Amino acid sequence: MQKLKVSFLSIVSSLKERIGKLDMKKVIHSVKVGIALVLVSLLYLLDPLFQKVGQNAMWAIMTVVVVFEFFAGATLSKGINRAIGTILGGGLGCLAAILADKSGEIGGALVVGISVIIIGVGATYTRSIPSVKKKYDYGVMIFILTFSLVVVSGVRADKIMKLAGERLSNIGMGFAVCIFTSFIYPIWAGDELHSSTATKFDKLATSIQGCLDEYFEIANDKEKQPAMDMSGCKSVMHSKSSDESLANFAKWEPWHGKFGFSYSWEKYLIIGEVLRELAAMVLSFKACIQSVRQPSPTERESVREPCEKIGLSLATILKELGESIRDMKIYRAKILVTQCIRRELISLLVNSENNSTDETTLGLSSFIFQILEM
Amino acid sequence: MQKLKVSFLSIVSSLKERIGKLDMKKVIHSVKVGIALVLVSLLYLLDPLFQKVGQNAMWAIMTVVVVFEFFAGATLSKGINRAIGTILGGGLGCLAAILADKSGEIGGALVVGISVIIIGVGATYTRSIPSVKKKYDYGVMIFILTFSLVVVSGVRADKIMKLAGERLSNIGMGFAVCIFTSFIYPIWAGDELHSSTATKFDKLATSIQGCLDEYFEIANDKEKQPAMDMSGCKSVMHSKSSDESLANFAKWEPWHGKFGFSYSWEKYLIIGEVLRELAAMVLSFKACIQSVRQPSPTERESVREPCEKIGLSLATILKELGESIRDMKIYRAKILVTQCIRRELISLLVNSENNSTDETTLGLSSFIFQILEM
Numbered sequence: 132m133q134k135l136k137v138s139f140l141s142i143v144s145s146l147k148e149r150i151g152k153l154d155m156k157k158v159i160h161s162v163k164v165g166i167a168l169v170l171v172s173l174l175y176l177l178d179p180l181f182q183k184v185g186q187n188a189m190w191a192i193m194t195v196v197v198v199f200e201f202f203a204g205a206t207l208s209k210g211i212n213r214a215i216g217t218i219l220g221g222g223l224g225c226l227a228a229i230l231a232d233k234s235g236e237i238g239g240a241l242v243v244g245i246s247v248i249i250i251g252v253g254a255t256y257t258r259s260i261p262s263v264k265k266k267y268d269y270g271v272m273i274f275i276l277t278f279s280l281v282v283v284s285g286v287r288a289d290k291i292m293k294l295a296g297e298r299l300s301n302i303g304m305g306f307a308v309c310i311f312t313s314f315i316y317p318i319w320a321g322d323e324l325h326s327s328t329a330t331k332f333d334k335l336a337t338s339i340q341g342c343l344d345e346y347f348e349i350a351n352d353k354e355k356q357p358a359m360d361m362s363g364c365k366s367v368m369h370s371k372s373s374d375e376s377l378a379n380f381a382k383w384e385p386w387h388g389k390f391g392f393s394y395s396w397e398k399y400l401i402i403g404e405v406l407r408e409l410a411a412m413v414l415s416f417k418a419c420i421q422s423v424r425q426p427s428p429t430e431r432e433s434v435r436e437p438c439e440k441i442g443l444s445l446a447t448i449l450k451e452l453g454e455s456i457r458d459m460k461i462y463r464a465k466i467l468v469t470q471c472i473r474r475e476l477i478s479l480l481v482n483s484e485n486n487s488t489d490e491t492t493l494g495l496s497s498f499i500f501q502i503l504e505m
Numbered sequence: 506m507q508k509l510k511v512s513f514l515s516i517v518s519s520l521k522e523r524i525g526k527l528d529m530k531k532v533i534h535s536v537k538v539g540i541a542l543v544l545v546s547l548l549y550l551l552d553p554l555f556q557k558v559g560q561n562a563m564w565a566i567m568t569v570v571v572v573f574e575f576f577a578g579a580t581l582s583k584g585i586n587r588a589i590g591t592i593l594g595g596g597l598g599c600l601a602a603i604l605a606d607k608s609g610e611i612g613g614a615l616v617v618g619i620s621v622i623i624i625g626v627g628a629t630y631t632r633s634i635p636s637v638k639k640k641y642d643y644g645v646m647i648f649i650l651t652f653s654l655v656v657v658s659g660v661r662a663d664k665i666m667k668l669a670g671e672r673l674s675n676i677g678m679g680f681a682v683c684i685f686t687s688f689i690y691p692i693w694a695g696d697e698l699h700s701s702t703a704t705k706f707d708k709l710a711t712s713i714q715g716c717l718d719e720y721f722e723i724a725n726d727k728e729k730q731p732a733m734d735m736s737g738c739k740s741v742m743h744s745k746s747s748d749e750s751l752a753n754f755a756k757w758e759p760w761h762g763k764f765g766f767s768y769s770w771e772k773y774l775i776i777g778e779v780l781r782e783l784a785a786m787v788l789s790f791k792a793c794i795q796s797v798r799q800p801s802p803t804e805r806e807s808v809r810e811p812c813e814k815i816g817l818s819l820a821t822i823l824k825e826l827g828e829s830i831r832d833m834k835i836y837r838a839k840i841l842v843t844q845c846i847r848r849e850l851i852s853l854l855v856n857s858e859n860n861s862t863d864e865t866t867l868g869l870s871s872f873i874f875q876i877l878e879m
Binding site for chain 2 (some may be wrong): 153154158159160161162164166168170172175176187188192193196197201208234240243244246249251252253255256259272275276278279283284321330369371372373407410411412414415456
């Protein structure tokens with residue numbers, strides 16, 4: 132009995148461990164997709180519903196699978212793109228189909244073929260224009276798809292308007308289910324952008340301190356090969372595309388948490404750009420550390436204390452800026468630290484000459500001033 | 506008559522101008538999509554074909570719109586993902602549908618509901634794992650879609666196997682049309698990656714020279730605000746995600762041009778990474794130029810000549826490396842320039858102390874050595 136209990140407990144704990152390893156946000160998202168799929172399947176499974184919607188229930192399932200994205204803003208943007216693309220494509224398709232219907236058999240086929248090629252070429256070119264691609268790529272694709280399907284099947288179907296209307300209502304149902312499930316425990320792109328921006332400050336602070344530690348460790352131990360971990364810094368440097376897509380989704384999101392309507396997500400992109408430039412500077416520390424031309428240990432030791440002070444101040448300022456963004460508050464301490472660092476800088480200006488690390492640190496701090504002035 | 510001719514000529518020339526502004530590659534791609542759409546529409550338009558495929562021709566049109574991508578490799582990867590996703594999802598869906606069929610009315614509905622939620626949750630979680638997302642995102646999505654559609658419509662359709670087979674063959678036809686049109690004047694992701702890597706060298710060379718010019722121009726004209734164009738440098742720094750997706754597509758592409766099978770696209774990513782680090786260093790020149798602490802004009806003038814020499818050598822090396830990548834040849838001149846720069850560096854070591862730009866230039870050249878050693 133005791134043995135059984137022990138083995139049961141060990142199974143439970145190993146399960147807990149495995150679940151602990153899973154990313155909870157991803158699990159919640161997956162469960163929501165599963166629930167949304169079952170909800171739209173009911174259109175097929177329940178007789179009274181099926182008699183109303185028929186085979187077109189397929190379109191509701193397709194909408195859920197294709198539109199349901201990780202972030203609530205992405206789901207909204209894709210859904211609205213899909214809806215507008217379907218309405219425009221369907222409308223134009225119906226017009227073309229009616230025109231084809233009135234042009235006789237061979238004339239009709241010609242009208243269909245020519246309209247498909249004109250819309251296909253034109254819309255595909257529009258899709259490849261960067262500004263359209265960024266925001267409306269999916270909408271234009273659905274526009275081409277719906278137009279082609281409607282105009283081509285118009286040749287064979289008698290009640291083209293009825294068919295188009297039914298499909299549209301099914302896509303609407305699928306979209307409604309998506310929005311409904313997406314907004315239970317929603318995962319906001321805005322929150323993600325907000326917290327990732329705050330984390331960037333921490334990453335840079337850690338990188339700066341890591342670099343300084345490494346630099347003075349070489350001084351103590353000449354044999355040691357410098358082995359820095361610049362991954363945090365590099366991830367900041369390569370964050371442009373993910374930031375942009377997050378901001379893009381965040382703009383679609385309604386009021387939530389501390390973020391109101393028309394919240395200025397652009398500012399996060401500006402901060403991100405400045406942080407990326409800062410990351411580039413921190414990364415170029417690497418050249419100083421790995422360079423063949425190293426100052427002598429005594430030279431190095433002489434600037435150790437002021438350098439470490441500056442590094443610490445920089446890291447503190449960065450961490451505090453990150454904190455203040457995270458909490459959306461302006462900390463008074465920030466200004467104090469700035470003044471303190473300014474005093475230190477002036478006192479250091481004299482003895483920091485002739486040393487490359489200090490030089491770079493100065494460049495860095497002039498940069499931090501820019502951030503502070505933002 | 507003369508007037509008519511003149512106005513006709515002016516129309517022609519303005520048309521030519523407009524066409525000249527269009528990106529020819531994008532135009533070719535758009536035309537190919539249009540042709541592919543018309544080809545699959547024939548399945549509907551021509552009676553003998555329609556009698557064979559029926560309403561399922563819809564799936565061929567859908568496949569063309571969704572799968573046809575700008576790069577041939579992207580089309581191939583999406584098409585193969587779609588095919589495998591459809592086959593696996595359809596197979597599993599058929600099994601589940603048969604099981605549901607044998608479980609009676611209420612039991613069947615339960616089987617459908619439970620299988621949809623299990624597959625939906627599991628596959629959606631798999632989709633969000635980064636390594637799967639990178640390569641097989643679309644395939645997993647199609648797997649979920651096909652499984653749901655097959656298992657759910659299995660409740661209502663008698664000949665589920667026949668339906669699934671017909672849809673699959675239509676998707677196959679759509680894919681075949683895509684591949685056929687895609688491989689006429691193909692746009693290879695591999696070519697794009699190759700030429701963009703070569704262009705990066707040129708961009709960096711231009712940026713380095715621009716920085717040096719700017720730096721010594723401030724010396725001559727104190728009033729002038731430094732206004733640098735770092736866009737080339739920044740575009741190199743932010744190229745990580747586009748490089749990775751290009752390499753991802755390039756791996757799917759068959760033998761073409763100078764690129765054989767299993768060509769090592771990974772190496773382009775490594776070169777790209779090194780170039781991004783170099784770009785970060787060039788970008789940190791900006792701090793030197795915009796810094797409040799500027800050396801006196803005489804100081805600056807004294808290092809002008811050696812700095813410009815180094816800058817020119819660096820730019821030449823970079824351009825030649827770019828050239829040698831572009832032509833896939835190793836130029837002997839490369840080694841000559843390196844030796845020349847090495848001599849120059851040694852002669853400069855003495856008088857380059859105490860100056861930040863030179864310091865950074867040295868850091869840069871130590872970096873270039875790394876590139877040369879690659």
